[in-house]
Structure formats: structure tokens, C-alpha cells
Amino acid sequence: MKKYFFLLLIYISALLPSSGQSLNVANLHDVALEEMAVARDIKLTGKLEAHAPWSKRGGTDWRQLRDCCCALRHLDLSQATAECVPANALHSRHHLQSIVLPQGIKEIGSQAFFSCDSIEEIIIPASVEKIGQSAFNLCRRLRKVVFEGAPKVEDFAFANCPLLQDIVVKDSRPKFSVLAFIGTRSIYEEDLMALDTLSSSPNIIPQPAVVRRANRLPLDWADLNGIKADKALSNEKRILEAILRESTEYSGHSLAGTKGVASLSIDPSLSDPEAYVLDADMAGLNIRGGSAAGVYWGIMTLRQLLLDSNGSSTRRYTLAAIHIEDQPRTHIREIMVDPARTFIPFDDLKALVPLLAQYKFNALHLHLSDDQAWRMEVKKYPLLTEVSSVRPAMDDMLTPSPGYYTQKQMKELVAWGEQHHVMIIPELEMPGHEVAAVHAYPQLTCGGKETPLRTICGVSNELLCPGSAFTLQFLKDVLKEYADVFPCPYVHLGGDEAGQPPLGSWTECPDCQALKTRLGISPVNNRADNWRLQKYLFDEVITYLRDDLGKTPMYWYEPDFKEIQPGSVTFAWRGGQTDAAIDSALKNKVKVMLCPGDHCYFDYPMAPGDMPEVNWGMPTLSLKKTYALDPAFGRDAQFEKETLFGVAGTLWSESINTPERITYQLFPRGLALAEAGWSPADRRNYDDFLRRLRPHLNDLQRRGISVSLAEEK
Ligand code: ACM
Numbered sequence: 001m002k003k004y005f006f007l008l009l010i011y012i013s014a015l016l017p018s019s020g021q022s023l024n025v026a027n028l029h030d031v032a033l034e035e036m037a038v039a040r041d042i043k044l045t046g047k048l049e050a051h052a053p054w055s056k057r058g059g060t061d062w063r064q065l066r067d068c069c070c071a072l073r074h075l076d077l078s079q080a081t082a083e084c085v086p087a088n089a090l091h092s093r094h095h096l097q098s099i100v101l102p103q104g105i106k107e108i109g110s111q112a113f114f115s116c117d118s119i120e121e122i123i124i125p126a127s128v129e130k131i132g133q134s135a136f137n138l139c140r141r142l143r144k145v146v147f148e149g150a151p152k153v154e155d156f157a158f159a160n161c162p163l164l165q166d167i168v169v170k171d172s173r174p175k176f177s178v179l180a181f182i183g184t185r186s187i188y189e190e191d192l193m194a195l196d197t198l199s200s201s202p203n204i205i206p207q208p209a210v211v212r213r214a215n216r217l218p219l220d221w222a223d224l225n226g227i228k229a230d231k232a233l234s235n236e237k238r239i240l241e242a243i244l245r246e247s248t249e250y251s252g253h254s255l256a257g258t259k260g261v262a263s264l265s266i267d268p269s270l271s272d273p274e275a276y277v278l279d280a281d282m283a284g285l286n287i288r289g290g291s292a293a294g295v296y297w298g299i300m301t302l303r304q305l306l307l308d309s310n311g312s313s314t315r316r317y318t319l320a321a322i323h324i325e326d327q328p329r330t331h332i333r334e335i336m337v338d339p340a341r342t343f344i345p346f347d348d349l350k351a352l353v354p355l356l357a358q359y360k361f362n363a364l365h366l367h368l369s370d371d372q373a374w375r376m377e378v379k380k381y382p383l384l385t386e387v388s389s390v391r392p393a394m395d396d397m398l399t400p401s402p403g404y405y406t407q408k409q410m411k412e413l414v415a416w417g418e419q420h421h422v423m424i425i426p427e428l429e430m431p432g433h434e435v436a437a438v439h440a441y442p443q444l445t446c447g448g449k450e451t452p453l454r455t456i457c458g459v460s461n462e463l464l465c466p467g468s469a470f471t472l473q474f475l476k477d478v479l480k481e482y483a484d485v486f487p488c489p490y491v492h493l494g495g496d497e498a499g500q501p502p503l504g505s506w507t508e509c510p511d512c513q514a515l516k517t518r519l520g521i522s523p524v525n526n527r528a529d530n531w532r533l534q535k536y537l538f539d540e541v542i543t544y545l546r547d548d549l550g551k552t553p554m555y556w557y558e559p560d561f562k563e564i565q566p567g568s569v570t571f572a573w574r575g576g577q578t579d580a581a582i583d584s585a586l587k588n589k590v591k592v593m594l595c596p597g598d599h600c601y602f603d604y605p606m607a608p609g610d611m612p613e614v615n616w617g618m619p620t621l622s623l624k625k626t627y628a629l630d631p632a633f634g635r636d637a638q639f640e641k642e643t644l645f646g647v648a649g650t651l652w653s654e655s656i657n658t659p660e661r662i663t664y665q666l667f668p669r670g671l672a673l674a675e676a677g678w679s680p681a682d683r684r685n686y687d688d689f690l691r692r693l694r695p696h697l698n699d700l701q702r703r704g705i706s707v708s709l710a711e712e713k
């Protein structure tokens, strides 16, 4: 209780304008976490290292300034020494208002101040030779930049800074990339005009099944006389219209009086509801889809055809004649986000949906509760959000993460997802990862123990008690409310990491023992007996889900969990155990979602030293490794057709502490996964993917979306 009170104080002091403390020290190494958490004015005078031994708690001064000094407003480094401001040094520190940079630094790394949107003015010392990509991208309040020297300023370095009017250049002009100020102002318009904007070959991700340049005259956007669409495609028509008006010379009325139109239609003869065929030439644009989803994916492909090789948004006059035939290799392409550990504000969550759809992901999976917090309104159990929706801290980051979604918001998200053909899959964990529920309703756990919310990463031993009648009722009630909000046919039931040792807390519990006796679970050994008890709990919940709510259950595969009801979906997540998970799926006649940690865990850093550079010991996951995922995992065509459900990427958020860092972890690896899940095996090639990737990374940065630029070492 005392700890929560202290954390509450930190939270309040971070919000108040004038409270908080000053720190004037050489380095942060010896400063207590509690002091760091409330310091608003910090002056460092020592030597600032760019890199620290990786994967250890603590980290460099830069890392602690960013992640642990959550009240920081003013940072004075005028008397500190440093070689550089490293990449991502103060990424998305929204409260930081001013910084005096160390003299003598040579470089400001990429995204060093990405989305530091309270900074109004910055002086770049004369010693700086280079300002990296997106270094100040999305600094929405930045008004003035003084260049004391003439550094090289890379792409998007000052993109999306709408108030930036005052650029003071001292003796000689910095060497600005032509994309340095995109989305900010066209100070060097003549440079922008000179851009080579037409890429010669299409840069589509995921790679379509068939792309042919047609030997016909190009489509002239100004010649199009409107958009014709089947009645069922009014949503897709609206989306196409918005894209054409933003990116082309299309006006809806051809001044030349030609008859060409854009036409959208459903063609049930196509091989898959998500398949589409796109044709463009001087006669017009034609997109046919197996369903509205197929038409929508065709429009997403068209959007990519309008991107130029720099990702810039120059309006297009023409589109070279082209023919594309396409369909997905796997049926579900999913990204999982974790608002339980770090809350994702509703608008940021919504913004993810069209971003995923752009790359033909069709599912967003919400990990809505865990040991650290509960994020979803449940009307029958109001304490879940009243007492369990503020995660007090996470490891050395004493920053509370408050927030939950109302059912009304989630219905809005579902409707938004439907517009973009992205279904929203809710997850309710059982029987582990449920401390937030237990904290609110202690009668859910063995012995009714009072249990605090977890403030560190890792797994709690506190489980739901299957022997308590309240537990089953609670799960059914919550699932009923979820079913009323989320129309998607799937519900994820968790099932992972239930206790260390597995399910140990059930061994001592008289209610669990009595249940075992009632169920005739004859003692073998505690571990085996407890897993049979877990099977009982899953069976009860699955039967209710299937028979009463008409839903298909999903769960995280665990090797101890030998049997599951046919018709479910298992998630193969444990690195190195994918074959075992697939064998188990085949034996149990369930489908399998591929999300092995060694290809799909995007919460892992992309390279040593990349974010999160301080974590619980995660391995790295390179872009190349993600790209290498074979969704069939070497199995035969029958497996691919009958058992493979899809691919999923996860973004567990113990170490992702701002919404901007979600996209940083997601891109570019999410694009590699999109291609693994969608494109035919014989159309995939890593070098070609890298060639196609650059315009997409540029497009994302141009729009103020953070992406990892870490190089593979
Ligand atoms: C998991 O990563 N615990 C499913």
C-alpha cells in the first residue's frame, strides 16, 4: 500500500506544472529511481556514454533520462561531455520542454527527439556534423532551430513540425536532404520539385502473386469520370475516392470529356474472398474482388502504386498501365498489441487499424488484461477498472500507466475495423496472467488472497482458482460481455505460463483438491493432476463459448497441455517449439497460428542496442529472421490448406512505453511478416523485399510514424 501511495505521488507530481525537483549531478548512475522519477529540471555534468552493456537494467544516462525520468521538463547538458546524442536518445518524451545540448557533439542520431512535442526551440552546436533521419520528426511545437554550424541534415529530420517558421543559419547553409522538412514547409521548394518521383518498378508489400506491366497507354487520372461501384461497396468507393483526391489529379469530372471510370465490383468467381484483380490503363481503373475485402486489398495495392520511390506525397498525373492478380497465402494475418502492460490511448489504437490494413493484415488482437492491469470495462464487475486499471510501475520505470477502454469505445473500434477489413479479436487470459482480476476480486484465487498488481515483468504464480464456483461464473460473465461488444468469431483464452512451477498454487488449495476428487482425477503427480484440472477449466469455458456464444476459442500452446477440444485455434509462440505445437495441433484437430518468438516477437529489439535497449533479457529479432518465416514451416500442402490458420506478430509492452514506440517495434518487421503471410513462396526474395522496403519506410516517416532504422550488425 505504501508503495502505491509513493507511486501515486510520482504520478501527481509528473502532472502538476510547478512541483518536482531539480537534479544537478555528474551522471545518473547513483541517483535513486524515486528521485529520478520526480525530477523536472536535470543538469548533468559528466561524460555521457552512448551505449551501455546491453540487456541490463539501468543503462546509459540517455536511456534513464528517456525511460526513468518521467517528470523531466528541462534538461541542461551544456557542461556534459558526449560524442553524440545517440539514436532514439529521447524518443517520444512528450513532456520535455527544453534541452541544451552538450558542446562538442558530432552527431544527433536518428529519431533522437522523435515526437518530443513540447520542445519549442533548439540550438544545434557548431560541432554537429550530422543530424540523422527523423531526428526531430513530429516535434509539433518546434518553432525555432538555430544552426551554429553546417551539418548534413538527413531525410525527415524536421518532418511534420508544422510550427517551425524560424530557421536561423549562421555562416554557411547546412546540407539539407530534400526530404528533411517534408510535412513541415517547403522552404526549399525548388529542391523538392527536382525530386525523381517515379519509381520504375512497383514497390508493393506484400508482393502480389502476379504483376505485369501492360503494353498499353497509361491511365491519366485527370481523365477519369468518377467511380462506379457495386452497391455493397459504398465503403470501398469512399476510401478509393479519398486516396485518389489526396494523391492524384483525379477530380471526379474529366475536363477532356473522356469516358474512363474507376470501377469496383465483386466477382464471386475469384478463388478466394480476399482475392482481387486490378487493371489500369488509359481506359480506366478496374478492381474486382472476391468480396468487399478483396476489393479493399486491391485499393491498398493501388495506394502503394501511387507512392513514389522517396515515399513523398507528390500528386500523380498518370499511372503506368498494369495488371495485378493477387490472393492471400494464409487466411489470418494478425498483429497483437498489449495495452495491459502499457495502456494505448484509444485514438492511437484506432490509428493502428488503417496502418495494418495498408499491408493487408486482417486482424488486430487485443491483450486486454494481465498481471499488471485490466483495460476493458466490464459492467458486471466494475472493480476491474476501478481498482485495476492503473499499472503502477514497470521495473525501473516508475511511471504509472493508467487507462481503460469503455465498451462504447470498443464498439467504435470494431466498426472502424470493419471499414478497413480488420477484425478485432479480444483476449481474456486464464488461468494465469490474471493478477489484475484477482487484485479486484480476491475470491477468484486460491484462498481468496489479497494480491497487489504486479509492477515488474515476468510471470506471477497467482492463478485463478478452478475450485471456486465464482471463477467459472466470472469467466462466463466477462466472456458474455466481450461477445456482446466484439462480433468477431474468435476469442483468445490465453492459457500461457500458468504458474512457475506450473499451476503450483492449485496443489495446496482445498477447493482445488475437492474439485479433483469430484472430477475423479486420480492422483498421478501434482503437475499432471493440475494440468488435468486446467483442461477441466478450459473444457467448461470452451463449451460455453462454442455452444452459448457461438465463438471459436484460441489459446497459447503449452507443451504440458496435451489435449484440447477439436475446432479451436492454437498459437505456436514458444521459440524452438513450433514443430511440437504443429504436431499437437494435428493430433488435436485444431488449427495453428504461427507466431514463433524467433520470427514474430516484435517487442524484441531488431539489433543489439536498438530499442528497447534495456529489457528483461530479450534476444534480438532481425528483419531478415522475420522475413525468413515459412508459414507452412516445411509441412505439406495439405497442412497448409487444412491446419494452418495464419501468422501473427506480437508487441508485448513491458518495455514499449509510448504509442510511438509501438510502430517503432512493428516497422519494418511487420512488413516482412505481412509478406510471409500473404505472398506465394515463389514470389518472395529478401533482397527484392529490401529494395521495395525503402519507399515504405520513407512513406511512414513522412507521415510522422516512427520506424526502426537499426542496421543489422
Ligand atoms: C506469451 O508470450 N506469453 C504468449
Ligand code: ZN
Pocket (backbone or CB within 6 Å): 445, 446, 447, 464, 465, 466, 467, 468, 505, 506, 509, 510, 511, 512
Ligand atoms: Zn484453488
